[in-house]
Each structure stands twice: as C-alpha cells, then as structure tokens.
Amino acid sequence: MDIITRIRKANFLGRGGANFSTAKKWEMFKNEKMDKKYIICNASEGEPDVFKDEYLIANFPEEIINGIKIALDFFSNSQAYIYLRKDLYLKFGLKLKKIIKKEKIKLFKETGGYLCGEETTLISSMEHQRREPKIKPPYPLQKGLKGKPTLINNVETFYYISKIAKQEYKKTRFYCISKDAKKQGVFELPIDWSVKKILQKTKNYPEYDFFVQVGGGACGKIVFGKELNKSVCGTGAIIVYNVKQDLIKLMQKWVNFYINENCGKCVPCREGFYRIREILNSKKIDWKLLKDILEVMKETSLCGLGTSAPTAFLSLMEMMKYR
Amino acid sequence: MPKIINIKINNKKIKAQEGDTILETAYKAGIEIPHLCFHPDTEVKANCRVCVVEIKGRKDLPTSCSTKIEEGMEIKTESSRVAKARKINLELIFSEHIEKCGTCPMNFNCKLLNYAKKYNLKITRFKDRKKNRKVYKFGNAVELDSSQCIDCRNCVDICEQQGVGFLKLKNKGHKIEVVPVDDGKHDCVYCGQCAVHCPVTAIQEQLNYNEIEKDLKNKKNKILVAQIAPSIRTSIGEMFNLPYGKIMTGQLISSLRALGFDYVFDVNFGADVTTIVEAEELAERLKNKNFVLPMFTSCCPAWVKFVEFYYPEFIPNLTTSRSPHIHLAGIIKTYWAKKIKVDPKKIVVVSIMPCTAKKYESSRKELWLNNRPLVDSVLTTRELGYLLHKHKIDLTKIKPTKSDNPLGEHSGAGAIYGASGGVMESALRTAMFLLNKEKLKSINFKQIRGQQGIKKAEVKVGNRNLKLAVSNGLGNAKKILEELKQNPREYDYVEIMACPGGCIGGGGQPIPTTPLQRIKRAESLYQIDKKKKIREAHKNQEAKKAMSWLKKDKKLASQILHTKYHKKNKPEGFKIL
Numbered sequence: 001m002d003i004i005t006r007i008r009k010a011n012f013l014g015r016g017g018a019n020f021s022t023a024k025k026w027e028m029f030k031n032e033k034m035d036k037k038y039i040i041c042n043a044s045e046g047e048p049d050v051f052k053d054e055y056l057i058a059n060f061p062e063e064i065i066n067g068i069k070i071a072l073d074f075f076s077n078s079q080a081y082i083y084l085r086k087d088l089y090l091k092f093g094l095k096l097k098k099i100i101k102k103e104k105i106k107l108f109k110e111t112g113g114y115l116c117g118e119e120t121t122l123i124s125s126m127e128h129q130r131r132e133p134k135i136k137p138p139y140p141l142q143k144g145l146k147g148k149p150t151l152i153n154n155v156e157t158f159y160y161i162s163k164i165a166k167q168e169y170k171k172t173r174f175y176c177i178s179k180d181a182k183k184q185g186v187f188e189l190p191i192d193w194s195v196k197k198i199l200q201k202t203k204n205y206p207e208y209d210f211f212v213q214v215g216g217g218a219c220g221k222i223v224f225g226k227e228l229n230k231s232v233c234g235t236g237a238i239i240v241y242n243v244k245q246d247l248i249k250l251m252q253k254w255v256n257f258y259i260n261e262n263c264g265k266c267v268p269c270r271e272g273f274y275r276i277r278e279i280l281n282s283k284k285i286d287w288k289l290l291k292d293i294l295e296v297m298k299e300t301s302l303c304g305l306g307t308s309a310p311t312a313f314l315s316l317m318e319m320m321k322y323r
Numbered sequence: 324m325p326k327i328i329n330i331k332i333n334n335k336k337i338k339a340q341e342g343d344t345i346l347e348t349a350y351k352a353g354i355e356i357p358h359l360c361f362h363p364d365t366e367v368k369a370n371c372r373v374c375v376v377e378i379k380g381r382k383d384l385p386t387s388c389s390t391k392i393e394e395g396m397e398i399k400t401e402s403s404r405v406a407k408a409r410k411i412n413l414e415l416i417f418s419e420h421i422e423k424c425g426t427c428p429m430n431f432n433c434k435l436l437n438y439a440k441k442y443n444l445k446i447t448r449f450k451d452r453k454k455n456r457k458v459y460k461f462g463n464a465v466e467l468d469s470s471q472c473i474d475c476r477n478c479v480d481i482c483e484q485q486g487v488g489f490l491k492l493k494n495k496g497h498k499i500e501v502v503p504v505d506d507g508k509h510d511c512v513y514c515g516q517c518a519v520h521c522p523v524t525a526i527q528e529q530l531n532y533n534e535i536e537k538d539l540k541n542k543k544n545k546i547l548v549a550q551i552a553p554s555i556r557t558s559i560g561e562m563f564n565l566p567y568g569k570i571m572t573g574q575l576i577s578s579l580r581a582l583g584f585d586y587v588f589d590v591n592f593g594a595d596v597t598t599i600v601e602a603e604e605l606a607e608r609l610k611n612k613n614f615v616l617p618m619f620t621s622c623c624p625a626w627v628k629f630v631e632f633y634y635p636e637f638i639p640n641l642t643t644s645r646s647p648h649i650h651l652a653g654i655i656k657t658y659w660a661k662k663i664k665v666d667p668k669k670i671v672v673v674s675i676m677p678c679t680a681k682k683y684e685s686s687r688k689e690l691w692l693n694n695r696p697l698v699d700s701v702l703t704t705r706e707l708g709y710l711l712h713k714h715k716i717d718l719t720k721i722k723p724t725k726s727d728n729p730l731g732e733h734s735g736a737g738a739i740y741g742a743s744g745g746v747m748e749s750a751l752r753t754a755m756f757l758l759n760k761e762k763l764k765s766i767n768f769k770q771i772r773g774q775q776g777i778k779k780a781e782v783k784v785g786n787r788n789l790k791l792a793v794s795n796g797l798g799n800a801k802k803i804l805e806e807l808k809q810n811p812r813e814y815d816y817v818e819i820m821a822c823p824g825g826c827i828g829g830g831g832q833p834i835p836t837t838p839l840q841r842i843k844r845a846e847s848l849y850q851i852d853k854k855k856k857i858r859e860a861h862k863n864q865e866a867k868k869a870m871s872w873l874k875k876d877k878k879l880a881s882q883i884l885h886t887k888y889h890k891k892n893k894p895e896g897f898k899i900l
C-alpha cells in the first residue's frame with residue numbers, strides 16, 4: 001500500500017486549518033508533471049495564544065522530519081524546506097539540522113509575520129517579494145515556489161504522516177489549550193472529542209462562567225453553552241475565557257493584531273480593520289456598521305486572513321446578544 | 324477557435340467564450356459591472372473588491388475581474404448582497420480619497436462620483452484618513468497626490484511595464500503608500516502612463532488650465548494661439564461620450580475659438596516640418612559613412628529623457644530634429660509673427676497635447692529662443708475637455724471651422740504622427756523621395772502600422788535594404804536598445820514612442836484609455852491620411868515656404884529646426900509638497 005492510500009484510508013484531513021483532505025492534496029501534487037517539485041513544511045504559526053507547532057517541534061522533531069522524508073521519497077525530483085517562524089528557527093534550527101543530516105531538507109527562516117502562513121504569501125516571502133497573497137488559481141500545487149508545483153503541509157500534518165506510515169495513527173490530534181485555563185498546554189486526544197470533553201479530561205473545565213474560542217487564536221469562533229458539545233475544527237486551538245473578560249477589550253486585542261498583520265492589498269481588509277478599530281475605540285459603538293463591515297470583509301476579502309478574521313468578531317457579537 | 328459555453332448573467336442566457344473572465348463576458352454582453360482596479364493594460368490585481376458578483380452555489384462574493392466563467396454558471400451582478408458589499412467597499416474607498424472635485428479635470432466624467440450616485444453612497448460615512456499625506460511633484464509634468472490614492476497599484480505596475488520603475492509601495496496594511504523611488508538610479512520620464520491608468524486621478528498631470536483661463540479672461544496685449552496635436556482630434560470626443568475614434572478636428576478648432584483663443588493652428592503642419600527635417604537627416608546619415616546609425620526618432624520627449632538618463636550612450640543616435648509642436652511654435656513666433664507684424668513677445672502659444680511629457684519638453688531650455696519658451700503652456704486632452712465642459716462649450720454641437728492660415732495646411736503624413744509607426748512612415752515617404760528622386764509606387768507602409776509593441780520591417784531604398792524597427796511603450800524600447808547593444812547595426816532607423824500605441828495612447832488622453840480605444844483612435848488617423856489630397860510632407864507648400872524663409876538665416880534655421888541632448892547624470896527626482 002502506498003502512502004497516499006494509507007492517508008486516504010485514515011480519512012486524514014490537513015491540520016493547517018483548512019480541513020482539506022491530505023490524500024487528495026497529495027494526489028493532485030503527484031499528478032502535476034514537472035521536472036522539479038517543492039515540498040514545504042509550514043511552521044509559521046503566528047496567532048496569539050496558539051503554541052502547538054512549537055510544542056511539536058520541541059518534542060517530536062524526528063517524527064516531523066520523518067514525515068517530510070516520506071514525502072521526499074514519494075515524490076520524485078522533489079526538494080523540501082521547513083519554513084520556520086523566526087524564533088523557532090533560532091531555538092530549534094541547530095537541533096533540526098542535526099536530525100536532517102544530508103537529506104534534501106533545508107531550513108528557511110521566516111521573514112514576515114502571521115500572513116506568511118498563507119500559502120501564496122509564504123512562497124512570496126521565500127522568493128523575497130512583497131509578503132502578500134496572490135490570486136488563486138493558479139494554486140501553489142500547480143505553480144508555486146520558483147514557478148514549480150509546491151506542496152505545503154503544516155507541522156502537525158507531517159507528524160501524522162510519519163505516524164500513518166508506521167501504522168501508529170490512532171485518529172488523534174493536538175489541542176492547544178490556553179488563556180484562563182488552569183492547566184494550559186498541548187494535548188494529544190481523539191479528533192472527535194467535544195470541546196467539553198476535552199476540557200473535562202484535561203482538568204481544564206472551569207468552575208467559573210466561561211466561553212471559549214476554538215479553531216484559531218484570533219480567527220477562531222466563540223463557543224459557549226450547547227455548542228461546547230461539538231468537536232474542534234481548524235487548528236485545534238481552544239482558548240478559555242472567563243466571562244468577566246472585557247469583551248470590547250478582547251475585540252480590540254484582535255483588531256490590533258490584524259491591523260499589524262494584514263498586508264494592505266485589498267480594500268475590505270485594509271480599510272475594514274482600520275475602521276473597526278476606529279469604531280471600537282469610539283465612545284458609542286456603532287454595532288450595525290461594525291457588523292456590516294465585518295460581513296463584507298468576510299464575503300469579499302482577497303485572502304484567508306480577511307475572510308476568516310470576522311468569524312471571531314461576529315460570533316462574539318452573537319454571544320453578546322444572548323448575555 | 325475558443326470554445327463557446329453557456330452561462331447566465333442576471334437571468335439572461337449568454338453564449339460566452341471560454342477563458343474569459345466574468346467581467347469581460349459581462350462587458351461583451353453589454354452589462355456593466357463597476358470596477359476600479361481592473362485595467363486591460365495591467366495584470367489583474369483584484370484589490371478594490373468593487374467588481375464582486377454573486378455566483379449560484381458559492382458562499383463568498385468573488386471578484387468578476389479575476390474569476391473565469393464556467394459552463395452553467397449563474398451570476399448576479401446587482402443582487403442585494405452584491406449591492407451591499409459593493410456599497411461598503413466603495414464607501415471605504417471614498418474614505419481614502421480626499422475629494423478635490425472642484426479642481427479635478429475628470430469631474431465631469433468621474434467614475435467614483437458616478438458610482439456614488441448609482442449606489443447612493445454616503446461618501447463621507449468615514450473620516451478621510453489620508454489628510455496628511457504628501458504631494459509629490461515629478462518635474463513640471465506629473466504629480467502624485469497621496470491623499471487621494473486608493474492603493475489600486477495601477478500606476479506602480481504601469482511604470483514597471485514602462486521599464487522605469489519610478490513608483491513603489493512602502494509599508495503594509497493601512498499604512499501602505501505609493502511613493503516615488505529615491506535611489507539615484509531611477510528617474511521619472513514624465514510619460515504620464517501612471518496618470519492615464521489611475522482610476523481616481525490621484526496621480527495626474529500638473530494642471531496648467533488655470534493660468535490659461537486667466538490669460539483668456541484678461542488678454543491685455545496678448546495674442547493667444549492654440550495649436551492642436553495630431554492625435555487629440557480622434558480622442559477628445561470621448562470626453563463628450565462620442566464613439567471611440569470619432570474625428571472632431573473642425574469642432575475642436577471651433578471650441579478653442581469659443582474659449583477665446585485668437586488663432587488656432589494645427590500641429591499636423593509642424594509634423595510636416597519635422598518630417599522634412601528628419602527625412603533630410605536620415606538621407607544624410609545613410610549617404611555619409613561617418614554618421615551614426617541607426618537613427619532614432621526624437622519627437623517623444625519621454626523617450627528622449629529615457630535615453631538621456633538610462634541609455635546616454637545612444638544620444639548620438641537621436642535625430643536632431645525638434646518635435647512638431649516646438650517646430651510649429653518656433654515658426655509662429657518668427658515667420659508668422661513677422662507676417663502679421665506683431666512682436667513675438669506678445670504671442671502666447673498653448674499646445675493641446677495627448678501628453679504630459681510635453682509640459683516638461685516645453686520647459687527645456689534647449690528648445691527656447693532668446694531665453695524665452697516657444698511653447699508657453701501645454702494642456703492635456705483631459706484639461707481641454709474639462710475647460711470645455713466648465714465653460715459650457717458643447718463639442719458635439721459646435722459648428723466646425725478650419726484652422727488658421729497660412730500654418731493650417733498639412734499633408735496626410737502629418738496626420739498619422741499620433742499613431743505608433745506614423746512618424747517613421749511619414750519620414751520614409753519623404754526620405755524615399757529625397758533618396759530616389761522618383762515617384763513612389765506606394766506610400767503606405769502597412770508593416771509598421773498597428774498596435775503591436777515591437778514591429779520590424781525592411782524596405783528597399785535605391786539599392787539598399789533599410790532595416791526598420793518601431794516600438795511603442797518604453798518597456799519595448801528597452802528591448803530594442805538591448806538588442807542594439809549586442810548588435811549595433813541591427814537596424815538603420817528606429818521609431819520609439821513612450822506610450823502604448825503612440826500618442827493616441829498618451830499620458831494626457833481621456834480616462835480610461837484602453838486597447839480598443841487606442842485601435843479606434845489610430846484607425847481614424849489613417850482615415851484622415853487616406854482622404855488627404857497631399858500625403859507627403861514635402862508637398863506641403865506652406866511648410867516649405869516657412870522653412871525656406873527660415874533657412875535664409877542659417878543660425879535661426881538651426882535654432883528653430885534642430886536641438887541638442889544632454890546626458891543626465893543625476894535623477895531630476897521629485898519635490899515634496
């Protein structure tokens with residue numbers, strides 16, 4: 001059985017946040033005819049309160065590199081890179097290099113910020129162009145780094161590729177629990193557990209009134225009450241907040257993050273965040289306008305940053321209606 | 324043959340061409356989708372997000388400029404979701420653009436204001452956020468008002484395509500800004516392609532209409548003379564919603580008189596003079612082995628500056644001939660002034676040009692006479708269109724008149740100067756006559772007509788094959804120069820125009836200027852040529868008369884007909900306001 005078949009049988013979805021079938025992605029990559037192909041392990045995690053990649057690199061570097069090697073062996077004429085967030089590069093670069101030895105894997109120190117996690121931006125940054133997303137299609141799978149087909153998977157995905165190859169995959173994933181939780185940390189648990197169960201089993205279920213943000217650190221959805229019975233999607237982040245948290249301040253925190261991280265290419269995101277900050281800082285918040293801007297940003301932004309960022313705001317505003 | 328596929332736009336069944344985008348398909352079907360950052364001359368950037376549409380089965384609202392059609396697609400261009408998104412995005416865009424409508428030459432035909440009306444925008448919904456941004460002046464020709472910029476990047480892309488790269492992006496997020504490059508290696512050549520591609524006139528010509536309005540109001544002792552460039556007669560109509568390429572020579576002349584000009588001359592006359600001077604020089608260079616070849620045309624001031632700054636080693640290749648409006652102005656202020664017995668100092672010559680670089684050209688001291696400029700002011704097609712609207716002169720209704728004599732007559736050769744290949748074709752008609760002294764079988768040089776960026780041809784002159792290259796757009800000029808660096812004798816005669824398609828696509832032309840508009844404008848110029856009784860410059864008797872008058876005084880003749888070029892060691896750069 002080849003690796004793609006194994007991945008397919010495992011029903012494995014990529015752990016980068018987009019929930020795309022990894023088998024399908026690899027199949028498409030395999031079918032691209034080209035003399036040279038690139039494989040990139042994306043370790044540029046950059047949202048506040050999310051530290052899963054770091055944990056994996058610190059604890060399982062061999063497994064991750066083995067996953068990359070499997071890809072290298074499987075795709076002919078390929079060359080691999082690990083695209084590392086700057087601080088991770090400084091912390092773990094040497095260690096990784098030692099494990100890599102002479103394999104065709106190179107480390108690339110990230111030069112930009114959060115947006116470099118977006119695939120086309122990641123490539124632009126590796127090519128020393130402006131760190132901005134490009135219009136898709138063409139997708140990196142077809143035309144990526146140096147114009148060649150490029151497969152980008154995140155750290156956790158490569159970790160599990162290794163596990164799948166060794167037939168050790170038990171349908172788990174890594175959850176990163178943070179903020180007002182008692183026992184913050186990264187936990188490997190079944191993929192189908194609900195948020196509630198995860199919190200309970202990790203002894204993180206709060207005694208106080210709370211809500212959580214799941215899926216991402218700034219773009220994750222706000223979840224409370226019954227919805228805690230659903231499983232976690234996206235990047236596996238679970239951020240626990242005490243209800244006493246100042247909600248406007250929370251939104252301001254997100255907006256300050258995005259205002260620094262957005263590239264400025266498209267109108268709804270560039271201008272949208274500027275206005276959202278203005279609205280949130282004003283004495284009387286114009287909720288209707290805020291919602292309008294967020295909805296348009298979600299529907300019309302050019303890249304994933306702009307289309308996913310509104311989720312957190314809109315779901316928080318939804319919650320505020322109930323409370 | 325491209326495949327035809329079936330789609331629906333706004334419930335209307337449409338047979339569309341595979342590979343087209345939704346925006347293109349809609350346009351062909353007569354459905355207008357609002358858009359700002361899209362321009363057929365640049366790569367699709369999809370950053371304004373105004374052209375969004377709703378597609379059945381898709382959750383987001385994709386941009387029609389970047390989305391290709393697919394079989395069975397059902398598209399809505401004005402659904403309530405689309406309208407809401409478009410409205411907000413436009414209002415956000417308005418918050419970047421400080422309205423200076425009062426003095427803006429596009430205010431009679433402004434895309435933004437039209438959209439504001441159509442979507443009932445609250446244009447002041449958000450506070451202007453770019454109030455403190457700077458204004459950058461490039462020479463006396465072009466300026467970038469950063470407080471009006473909507474960050475669409477058209478100008479940056481176009482300047483890059485021009486091979487100049489004078490504009491760049493600074494910062495990111497909402498702090499992003501288009502700024503001129505200040506590295507000592509780049510310099511603006513004033514072609515104005517950035518301006519004609521800016522959807523909101525944030526980058527535009529430096530306006531001169533004000534001074535002219537003043538002169539026209541208060542003439543004192545002045546004689547006000549307007550001279551019209553070859554190409555603007557087929558483009559000015561667009562500013563009055565006439566079909567692309569409509570020939571408006573007579574109406575244009577009348578409307579200038581209506582504005583208050585005392586005389587109106589036709590630069591086509593000047594083009595005939597230029598042709599004769601240039602053809603004579605070409606003949607000389609071909610006959611005399613010591614002269615530098617290939618010879619380059621020099622009537623495009625942006626091209627001249629491009630050579631002087633980026634490729635000074637090619638300065639000896641530029642013909643010493645001045646350009647048509649400088650020739651005509653020189654003749655007006657000498658020959659004609661004498662004829663009508665007025666002091667040339669009283670004559671104010673205003674050129675109406677498709678061009679921003681001509682503003683710079685007229686300020687070049689090499690082209691002055693007795694320490695005074697020959698052309699006192701240059702207005703772009705846009706500026707003139709604006710003045711006509713402002714003074715309620717309806718170009719479409721005014722009765723046509725002829726340009727003034729004796730400097731009004733011109734040949735067909737003069738008429739085609741505005742189209743890429745036209746200058747060379749005109750010069751060839753006359754050079755062939757000079758070199759062969761025989762009647763030409765055909766005076767049409769079709770190989771060098773058309774909109775391609777680079778055209779190459781060979782023509783037989785006597786017993787020699789003349790190798791020709793014609794290019795438009797400075798990016799293409801660069802390719803020819805690089806070729807010549809490798810092989811200096813690759814060509815004998817080279818025509819370069821800085822703007823795509825030549826002056827019909829000039830930096831001062833109506834906005835927008837698209838490939839289709841350029842084709843139509845050029846076609847009309849060739850129509851004018853075809854209908855002319857005389858089609859060779861050397862048959863223009865008045866031009867010859869003026870020239871022989873000049874030639875009686877050798878120094879004067881050389882002052883009025885020829886010029887010099889100078890290597891530019893340092894960039895002229897920009898001034899910050």
Ligand code: SF4
Pocket residue numbers: 115133261262263264265266267269270301302303304305306307
């Ligand atoms: S959505 Fe934001 S980050 Fe993405 S292209 Fe637009 S401005 Fe840049």
Ligand code: SF4
Pocket residue numbers: 461465481482485487488489490510511512513514515516517518
């Ligand atoms: S005028 Fe021409 S050279 Fe100057 S900035 Fe504009 S496009 Fe570039």
Ligand code: SF4
Pocket residue numbers: 467471472473474475476477478479501517520521522523524525526
């Ligand atoms: S100056 Fe005009 S063309 Fe350039 S980015 Fe700004 S709005 Fe676009």
Ligand code: SF4
Pocket residue numbers: 513514622623624625626677678679680681820821822825826827828829830831
């Ligand atoms: S091509 Fe014509 S319009 Fe363009 S810069 Fe040259 S002279 Fe001016």
Ligand code: FES
Pocket residue numbers: 357358359360361368369370371372373374375386387388389
């Ligand atoms: S015209 Fe399509 S996004 Fe600007």
